[in-house]
Amino acid sequence: MGARRTPPGDARFALLGASDVDAAARVANSTIPPSPEAPAESVDGRLARLRARIERARATDQSGAWVAREDGEVVGLALALRSDGVWVLSLLAVSPAAQSGGLGRGLLQRSLTHADGCRGALIASSSDPRAIRVYAGAGFDLRPAMAASGPVDRAAIPAGLDALVRAAGPGDAVGTEPVDAAVRGGTRAAHIVQLLDVPDTRLYLAGRAGEERGYAIGREGRVIAVAATDEAAAQALLWRLLADARGTAMAERITGGQDWAIEVLLRAGLAVGPDGPVFTRGRLGTLRPFLPSGAYL
Ligand SMILES: CC(C)(COP(=O)(O)OP(=O)(O)OC[C@H]1O[C@@H](n2cnc3c(N)ncnc32)[C@H](O)[C@@H]1OP(=O)(O)O)[C@@H](O)C(=O)NCCC(=O)NCCS
Structure with missing residues (x-):
């Protein structure tokens, strides 16, 4: 199944810049519930950890880090990392009010440009039906998980x-x-x-x-x-x-x-x-x- 494309040059999407880090951390914090593996922490503590994670991804994997904007405000982000020929999706989130408008699909497509030249790719998906559509639509194989x-x-x-x-x-x-x-x-x-x-x-x-x-x-x-x-x-x-x-x-x-x-x-x-399933490609x-x-x- 080929990936459907949002138009190239779509002004809603941009590489995640230094000035986007705070807003991107807030979107991630309000959209994704803390993982059960995450340490117990306050909201401020989680926001600080998310900011550090986003900064680090931007520093090491700039072309995998993207934001989506609506009316100038950051409402979504994708972080993808690559190491030794394997691309992984580290984070994908769109604010609840902006969901189901094509931003998630557009963010994933852009973060996948960072997979160019990689042998394989891995995603840990949520159970969100939109996430599953986006990953399957980008040519990933679904592996059901418990x-x-x-x-x-x-x-x-x-x-x-x-x-x-x-x-x-x-x-x-x-x-x-x-x-x-x-x-x-x-x-x-x-x-x-x-x-x-x-x-x-x-x-x-x-x-x-x-x-x-x-x-x-x-x-x-x-x-x-x-x-x-x-x-x-x-x-x-x-x-x-x-x-x-x-x-x-x-x-x-x-x-x-x-x-x-x-x-x-x-x-x-x-x-x-x-x-949620694991998705694999390549x-x-x-x-x-x-x-x-x-x-x-
Ligand atoms: C998952 C998420 C990133 C998707 O982004 P989004 O902007 O809401 O989704 P999109 O509008 O790009 O839609 C993605 C697909 O789902 C479809 N879709 C939209 N709304 C839907 C709904 N309510 N139910 C089922 N499918 C829906 C779209 O048609 C699209 O499919 P298509 O590309 O085949 O047309 C976003 O909803 C989100 O942040 N959810 C909560 C956090 C989460 O689960 N993140 C993923 C972590 S792995």
Whole structure:
């Protein structure tokens, strides 16, 4: 299915400039509910984090960052990032009052110009029917997904995880690269370092240094991402994240074929239900075992 185009040179759309950052953060804050993986924070705290995220995307991926305006006001934004030949949609939002007017489709098309020359592309979609139309219309394949949440049955946590999985820091992010090359089809150690900037976020690695079999990122039982080259490593990593839960544990974007994850999450006592789909395009890795993150996939 070919992408339908809004007219080129449409004055409603522009690259996101330095002076748009505040307004774009306000649009994102009022349009997208905080992700369950996000840290608990005040509105001011969330706005500051969104501003920093938008600034960073603008600095590293300028041609992926776009705004849509109505009557001169920013009412929508798209942020796309690329790393090692893989493009990801990090954020797409149109203010409620401006929705259903073609801005979302136009923003996605423009952020996809940043995918030129990339092998593959990934999107973590919301369940919004408009988002699903926009991504499918741009030639992406839909992978239905589930999410899991609930308290962890601590008695179910297997013994001996420490022999399989080690805690790591930003300096070890290079250990994720061979895993991501195989699983995602492209590396993104710099994005992992950014994820670890948020307090209480942990990185775990499976396998010996230099021979990593997988990695996992989470925050207090909220699974941010897991990728591995074999299911045994992926399951140990997922259990390690769940063992960090203080209250509700959560995993999202569990696509078909990730039965290794469903098995662990059900054994841990979490409830499994539907989630927004993941969309893929082009040449990626095995995508298995893989739980992609929301903002960096
Ligand atoms: C999803 C979102 C970005 C889409 O942007 P938008 O400007 O509202 O959508 P558009 O007007 O571009 O419409 C997109 C498609 O949905 C269709 N559409 C419009 N209103 C619709 C509705 N109420 N129900 C179903 N489809 C609808 C449009 O016809 C269009 O399809 P087409 O290109 O095949 O004609 C926007 O609605 C939004 O911010 N939603 C909340 C946050 C969110 O879910 N963001 C996506 C995160 S992955």
